Amino acid sequence: MTESKSRRRGAELERAILDAAWAELSELGYARFTVEGVAARAGTSKPVLYRRWKGRAELALAAWSRRVPVSDEVLDTGALRTDMIALFTHLSRRAGAMMTEIVAGVMADAFRHPEVAELLRERLARPFSLTETVTAVVNRAVERGELPPVELPHRAARAPLDLVRNEYITCGGGPLDEAVIAELVDDVYLPLLRGLGSACTD
Structure with missing residues (x-):
């Protein structure tokens, strides 16, 4: 030395x-x-x-x-849909970086060592303060009149990450393409938010 x-x-x-x-x-x-x-x-x-x-x-x-730092940036494109497209795109890129041989190896260790499993759960559960970011995006949409007031449960706030991860794991490959991201936003997540908004006004 x-x-x-x-x-x-x-x-x-x-x-x-x-x-x-x-x-x-x-x-x-x-x-x-x-x-x-x-x-x-x-x-x-x-x-x-x-x-x-x-x-x-x-x-x-x-x-x-x-090497893959976490970003705390709250996206603001001026509209709910494009905010969500940008958010899902960011999550897709992070998922692509996360699902590497390195993390796959750590996951294999997690099956044998409970302390490693806990460490991995902790790391995967806090991608750039996701729930706070989603809540901020939704609150801005409410202020703009794009949504009625929404009570956002924790699972709904973290659903973008779950959707992206599921797509990545089941379909494989690199970051999701624009068409897939648009489908997740338009066919799944925006309808979910509108349904939660409607429930709050009933």
Whole structure:
């Protein structure tokens, strides 16, 4: 270990480790990904890594998250339908990035280790504050008069993600094309919102 590496601390050391983890994942894949390999590549020790991450699954997801950052941007195109098209498109791109060999490997670990399953559920359950984003989009539509007042249940607020994930898992391939996204928005989600709005006015 070089002297410069031994002096790294805090955020600098963490960046070096996550860069090393990403390099290991890219070159070797998740199946051959090890904490030992990351430590050697980063020029540090296994105990240093284990103080920050419990195991290889958590380390792999941390490296992935750094490369595919979560956006908190609330979309505003001026109309409900185009807001939803933009939202579904964003979710599709994230799902395409998420359903990689890396995350597939973590999912395989989840079947054997409950703590990994809990970690994966936590990561998948909070894509860029989805429920808050959907609620903001719906509230703007209500203010514009596109919808009557809507009480948005949690499952309805997270339905865009569930729809995109289901489509991706059942159909495979890359991010969903524009026609599929339009169908999900026009044939499924907008009717759901209008039905919830009607229920609130009854």
